[in-house]
Amino acid sequence: MFEHVLSVIIFLPILAGLLLLVTPASRTIARVSGLIISLATLVLSLDLYANFSATGHLEFVEYIPWIQSLGVSYHLGIDGISLFILMAGSVLLPMVYLVFTTKEKGYYANLLIVQGAMAGAVCAADMILFYVFWEVMLLPVFFMLGLYGGPKRLPATLKITLYTIAGSLLMLAAIVYLGVSYHAQFNEWNFAISKMAQLNLTGRVAAVAFFGFMIAFAIKIPLFPFHTWLPDAYTEAPTATTFVLSAIMAKIGVYGVIRFVVPVFDEQFARFAILLAYSGVIGMMYCGLAAIAQKDFKRMLAFSSASHMGIIALGVFCMNMQALTGTIYQIVAHATSTGVLFLFAGILEDRTNTRTIDDLGGIAAKAPVFALFFAIAMLASVGLPGTSGFIGEFMIILGAIKFNTVIGVLAGTSLIIGVCYMLWMFQRVFFEKSNANSENFKDLSLVEGLTFLPVIILIIVMGIYPQPFLSKITPSVALQFSQNPPVIAQTVTTNALLPELTIEQK
Amino acid sequence: MIHNYLFLSIILFCLGIVGVISRRNVFTVFMSIELMLNAANLAFIAFSRVHQNMDGHVLAMMVMAVAAAEAALALAVVILLHKHKSKLDTNVFSLLKG
Amino acid sequence: MTNDLMLLLPLIIIGAGAILLMLTSAFEKLNNEVTAYGSAIIFAVAFLVQLSACISGNAVIFSEAFNGILVVSNFSKAAGLIILACGFFTTLSSQTYFKQNNFCTPEYYSLTVFAASGMLLLTMAQELITVFIALEIMSLAIYILVGYDRKNVISTEAVLKYLILGAFAGAFFTMGTAFIYGATASTKFIKISQFIASHGFSQSPAIIGGSFFILVAFLFKAAAFPFHAWVIDVYEGASAPITGYMATALKAAIFTVFANFLVLDGTLQAGWIKYLFYIAVFTMFVGNLIAIGQQSLKRMLAASGIVHTGYLLIALVAVDSNAFTGSVIAYYLAAYAAGTLGIFAALSYLGGAGEKRKNFDDFKGLAKARPYSAAAISIFLLSMAGIPPTAGFMGKFYIITSAIEAGQIALAVLGIISSIISMWYYLRLIINMYFYEAEEQFNESVPSQSAPICTFVLVICVFAISLYPIAI
């Protein structure tokens, strides 16, 4: 493994994307080169994964000073938490190039850029660097949504962009506040994420900074009630963008919470965790219920994704090891399942020219492979044991019960809510009789089938044999909790309704 | 003694301000500005006297020179304005707004 | 003395160059082209000299020249670099601009260089009357440049407004100078500083009043609230390259001298910080609110210029008068200049004959017809909006860091909120360029390559500056 592998994973796609944009390449060239680059990234990531030794600390560290007077540096590294988000991106993105063949050059170029930027945000070990990538990853989304989106794309574009930028600028202020506080407390400028955990933050300003971070991440995740950009954006965006947004970008929001908020603002976090947890749970239920009212399957998946993100975020707020590990696992599981579902939705839309659930029917009979794959992804998304979706959800619910019984029980309802709309949709789209729209539906081609096959297999493998993955995650998670034993690990909310059910801290 | 000079200077300055904001004729406005500059000059001279050095005089001369340059430009602008609209009312020139 | 002259070499080159250009423009054989390139060469030479001075970096931070009237510091050098670069790009953009607009004479370039000489002087000035003279050298040249299109009533109206209000502000400056002179018997910064140190700032009404008036004049030139109203109209009336020039070089010069003046004494700065705080806040927000409703691109950019003035005022509020380096201000000025100049350079060749394209809607669908220009403009806008990895982001980052470091957390947060507000009108142009179908073809050929090249170079600058680290 060579030294700068993370840099290559980040900048290879970005540079390739930029190069595609500035050269008059044809769209075929764009697609092929995008595919090659993303496969190259995949190979590198897999190698990285194989060599990752799960020490819990950052690995593959790269460190180049940048603004020495402020301690800002080009500082990369991954641990068990970031590794999986990075992997999710690397594994999933090549599919887009294989499946969607007829898009414009800029589409593929932007995809490449967003892939690199997301990798950068995940690998960044310096807050400023993180912020840079965090913002950069929005730009391709902006252009893809605005250029290649649906008919109502402009308001959606504006909404997501302004919403997200507003959040992230608040985060910038909070980041700077952290750096300055570090300077004040240790008389040294530093913006390294890992150093911030040593900060002793109290008072109102710290609480404001905490919300600066939280709001930024809450918008990205999106956490109720900051989710209102999501239905429009997910629906109007071209499939690949929705895919990127839901499968990976939303996860980076959760990642941000784990990386920044939990270790740094331990006190504030412990104080507001219950509030945030309710926000997660309510969001899960709210979006899940809204999903049932959708006529458009893409929007339904959008709400479903938002609903799942609520539960994923909840895992972070429960502040125990099972829930947090569950969250990270669920991040990957959700990325694979929902991501693939969005791609399938894209295929459905491409082939039938409709997104209305009621216009379809009987596809299972016409396209058994497609239906099979769709069903597996759907079942993973509803958390069926034996698929990837179960492990994470189970651990999150487990942790939530420990954290607060009421929240745990509410979190459990995701088992029911998710399955309602999914089955209903599956029934209307895949079962029943076929009609004019679905009469000539073609099953997945060989290339498409082979494209999706690894992910479908991954979904099942991750459900049946998750331990190899978990063993890479747990050291980092354990480290996270060992860093803040006094506050976070001991915060257990007493259940006001049924005090005798409160789980004791051992 | 100095106070009297200063009072005069300030009164002139204020008159200049009032002229700028109340008059609409371009000429009068420029003259009002000249008045303000001259008020400053008066103050310079007066302070120069107080401090018993000639710096103030030099400064006044500089200001006058600059004022002259400004006035020259102002006249050119006035001519231009007149060419365009045949009027020297500042309110006429409000195409740029909003 | 020789040493002093060496330090002033860029200024001398520019001054001599300006006079030379003025003289040569009497010859009819010298057409606009030659003058344009001539002035560009003058700027380039001066820039390189300044750059070599920066790099060779004589360790003396405060090298006095001319008996303390002028001081060459790293800050002034940096500001000088920015101004010279702005001049360079402005002349080249103008060259292209005047292929489509025919009110140019060779004197135009001479005046550009003259303005630059005033600005350079301003960055170094450490004496109030020198400041005044430099200010007027600069302003008079800019007045003329604003109204250069004599046939155009808009342009004339712009110069009228600018002239009246500028002279009005100038009068305040002289009055303030007179007060300070009255109190301290000197107009040198160093003497004023000594006087305040011995007598105290708040004990001396003349110092308070005088510095107040001077502040007003600076705030006017920098277009801060409530002295901002002119800037919108004047920018609209002026030609695109000159608007860019005003927005960047002039602002750089003003903020340099403003900072120099403000830090001459700690108590002076402390006395005004409270006001500057509110002014900064109002400037940012008023600028934003004006920008929102604008249909004309230049008016929007003018209003956004007001907002950026607000950010720079944050930096001013946050400066530490005891260890003043001005690096944050200089960095922000450079970052802002790169973005703004870039846009105006692009407008110089995209505006069309007689600047027929000036509204947001006129640029709909530009990305299809001219993808590279649209991309460049987008990058500039993103830089102005402060989106990484552009220079504008780093500038904003430094400003916020310095503000929080100085304990001005509220100001930092308000600055952030303001940039959230500003996001929409920047994105609006990008959206117009990219996400709409073209209403026209943009098919006229670009008359000359210098403005496009400027645009391209500035794109590189936007990224290059962002990588350049500074010390706070």
Next chain:
Amino acid sequence: MGQSVNYLGLIPLFPLLGSVLIGLIHVFAGKKFRISEKFYGILACVGPVLSFILALKTFVALKALAPESRFLCHKAFTWFSVGELHIDMGFLADPLSCLMLLFVTFIGSLIHIYSIGYMGGDKNYGKFFSYMNLFLGAMLVLVLGDSPVVMFVGWEGVGLCSYLLISFYSEDRSNVLAGNKAFIVNRIGDLGFVLGMAFLFWGIGASGFDFLSLKAHSGNLTPAIALTVCLLLFVGATGKSAQIPLYVWLPDAMAGPTPVSALIHAATMVTAGVYMVARFSFIYANVELAGNIIAWVGILTALLAAIFGMFQDDIKKVLAYSTVSQLGYMFAGVGVAAYSAGIFHVFTHAFFKALLFLGAGSVIYALHHQQNIWKMGGLKSKMPKTYFTMVIGALALSGCPPFSGFFSKDEILYSALATGHYGIWMVGVLVAGMTAYYTFRMIFVVFHGTPRDQHAFDHAKESPAVMTVPLIILAVGALFAGFLNLPAIFGGSQMVTHWLAPSLTEHHPHASLFIEIIAIGASVAAFVIGIKIAYTKFGQGAPAPEFKGFAEFAYHKFYVDELYHAIIVQPYKAIGSIIWKTLEPNVTDSPVKAASKLYMAIGTAFKVFQVGYVRIYAIYMIVGLSLMSLFLSQSLN
């Protein structure tokens, strides 16, 4: 800890592999290469049969051990391990699971064989067997799982298969809706299961979350958590085993092919709840309140379903309600802490109910998918084998001595009586009578009397051997399975109860002979009365009755489905559309919308200040300057 044997993992693996294989062949090669039905059929039976053989092997191995150490386990791999949570993908064979294992694989194999005939000609033949194998695999995981979490894998897996098989004829919307209903209702139960597991884990799971460790630490549970766990797990059981209030899905589930109804919705899956309660007997035994609740819910379900069963006119619906009713018995049994009795009834029920369903399937097959009993009649002569075996099944179901159902049902009723649950016992006896009534109502209407639909009757003929042979085998089971647990009063040794004893935490009540005789007497009397009424009304053939009053109410199943629809489904959808149509645009999104409106409004308003008059700009300056000076003078004072 028990002995480790590797082949335990293979037991569920065979059908699972079979399922994958058949599924792949069906999807990718089925149409292209015209794979014959025979090939599918044989392939499909290999897995179950192999599993059955291994189950026998397991049984032999267990038998060889001393009763108190009858545990075989196999930890395939660490499934997931995070902090104190450590879950192995482990399998546990103890007497309880071994019993389940045996009859699940046995009946599963039989039904697979039967399906070869029944499903003949279906275009999704391969798909059917793939699902069936998948089901069997999942069921075996459920049975063998050595921790609640692994059990839950099977638990949800069988639910999935149930869904897939109910909506097997997916072109018909009502079938798919029935499938959806089954899955969703099951999911509601699963929520209880998951929450129960969570509480259990935080209660005592930290030192090992497999059944053996849990059992060892069960004393550490606080009463509150123990009760919570019991009730939550029981919620899970009500979903899977169709008890009040979640029984509604099971009758609808009859939309699936009949072998599915026999295997999943009668013999195996629906009894999982009982199995689970027995599995957790070490907790339930200590929480009497939970036991009582379970017993009452069970017996009331039995009553309710029996009432519904008396008025059904679909042959499968009759059987479905009878299943619900019998499941109620089983819960009554485990509720009064007679776990072995409950499990024994599961065991016998599997035989006779599978038999009845397969028999019904045979009838339906013969009549070309006619399910309405009022279109049948007199089939006795046409289908003697079916008739004969079904009567055996019916007698077993009705609790006629000495058929298997008699012994197991009697065991439950006796336990209820002996532990002092008189109310439960009385209801139980009543239900026994009703069972006899509706079962024989069905038998009489279908097989006796005169044909009601002559055309269908003429074309009806006995089913092929592949279908009747399983019927006969099951009939033998239905006849004799009861003797395995012959109580002492009949000279038996209660083999099953003793066999199960190491797995269960159970206290056998020592009741007098008198009580035993009362229990047996009442059951037999109820059976006789029930069958008598049925014979009087339907023995000679009767027309389809008109339902009035209570009967009509019962015919419509007390309108429970409609009620659920009105108070759960409709509000759920309504909330969804309220959120989407009202809340989202007008409330949640309104701050954003208001902000953007305000933004544009202020932006437009601010243009007013740019009046364009230079004089006014100067006034701005002066006003600003004056205000500043005002503050200045303030601050100086």
